[in-house]
Amino acid sequence: MNTKHLLLLKQVINSGSISGVAKEIHVSQPAISMMLKRLEQDVGVPLYTTVGRNITATDAGLTLLEFAETILSLEEQVYRTMEEFQQGSRGRIVVGTSQVIGSYILPKFILSFSENHSNIKVDIQIRPDNEIEELVRLGTVDVGVTLTPPEDHFSLRITKISNDQFVGIQPVAPISSNTILIPSDIPIPNGEGMKAQVRSIFSTEAVKQFVIGGLGYGIVLKSAADLEVSCGKLKYWEGYEAHTVTTSVLTRPAERLSKSVWFFLNHLNSINL
Template sequence: MELKQLLYFKEIANQKSITKAAEQIHISQPALSKSIKSLEEELGTPLIIRTNKTMDLTDAGKTVLEYTQKITSLVDEMKLTVSDLTNLSVGELNIGLPPFIGSLFFPEVMKNFHRSYPNIKLDITEYGGARVVKSVEEGEFELGVAVLPLDERIFNVYPIVKEKMKLIVQKDHPLASYSKVNVKDLRDEEFIFYHEDFALNQIIRNHFFTIAGFEPKILFKSMQWDLMSELVAADLGVTILPESICNRLFTKDIQIIDLEPTIMWKLAVITRKGKYISNAGRKFIDFILTDPL
């Protein structure tokens, strides 16, 4: 069994297609199929259920994928460690960012960090917050930015942002004249809400609506804060957004209102406990903590 075979298998699982995987790793489809067939023969069991249009993993395939992710994470960690020992002036940093957070804060952070450390390459991937957390835990990203709270038995947490969540309603909504609204008064409202990939989906449900004793009526789900605000402006529902996003809303057709009880939006850089952090990663953490957002 070769590491190359496991990397090929991982790409097939990610792409859910042998054809697409072959394109991504720049080998022929027959060569890729032959490599996976050899891996299956060595393990003595099929790993992939093949159909005309797509493919799924067998139970054995899911197990192999789980171990492959652990192996590739260790290989990446080894490369980082050796690189740090041999060349302290350069580096590469894999960071996972939720789209909300990336567009709000990080263009300026990346610009300033690049000026300070021009030889460190930043590889940024945008995922929903829940997937960022999972990817940091599994070793896909060295660093991630996530919404708190998190399990600090698993992650090192470096807080960077703390601000209030606000209620957004259409300007002619009955609540628009209020300076503050209690969550219990939102029982009958229809919500423009966060997609399940966003950590805020569960955080607001668990720490807001559950305490208030009702389940929100969700009309639309979105992964884009600007679309959420536009849907509110069109009087299709209400939503809850972080204060820094509210400060970027320029439509005159909405009203921004304080909530009670107060919901805090807390962001942190996270790393997995027990995992080696590269010099580049440590420099980034030190940089963002000394130059607050």
């Protein structure tokens, strides 16, 4: 089975059109059709159907695409690891994390790591926090940094790197609103038991701006609010009892880690986030 054909099937199903993919990758439509036909011959079943001008996957095609995600991810890992053997200390690390960690916790660390390992490129992949563990397990990312407590403690290496806090914030000026704004990009309490309207907002940054604008109180990571509090744009909300949340680094077992990832983890352990 040719992995290029798997990638092509994924592109065509996502696009719903062979012609659209042909234009995107600059390959003729007949050539794409031939490669997909070869893939169907390899697996022995139809993988897609044509309805009007749209292409949709068969049940077999959908199942194959699920395997293709893992196969293509493993192929990328192989190429990254072989690149390190070819170039010594050079390499590339894919770090999966949420928007809030990528914005407020990781930047200083990535900067200091890059200063010490300038030949290793760090790519950040932003995904929902509750998906990070699965991405690490599948090998889609090399390192996961998450606020969600890991469920699979046996097949992953778990390193706790920092303790932050969920804190309440409020505007500097008095407000009449009792609304409590909670960002949906991190796993924080949903406000059960609070005698107020709880509203979910799409990001931590949006929650801060809403609170600055006097639209309610907010619950965010302390590291995300420190700057605005120090500048006098926000105040800590005494009506909310702060509590600790742990940031964890997730990787696959030691025998599957590349040299670049080991450098990354060692540097992580050497500094205080």
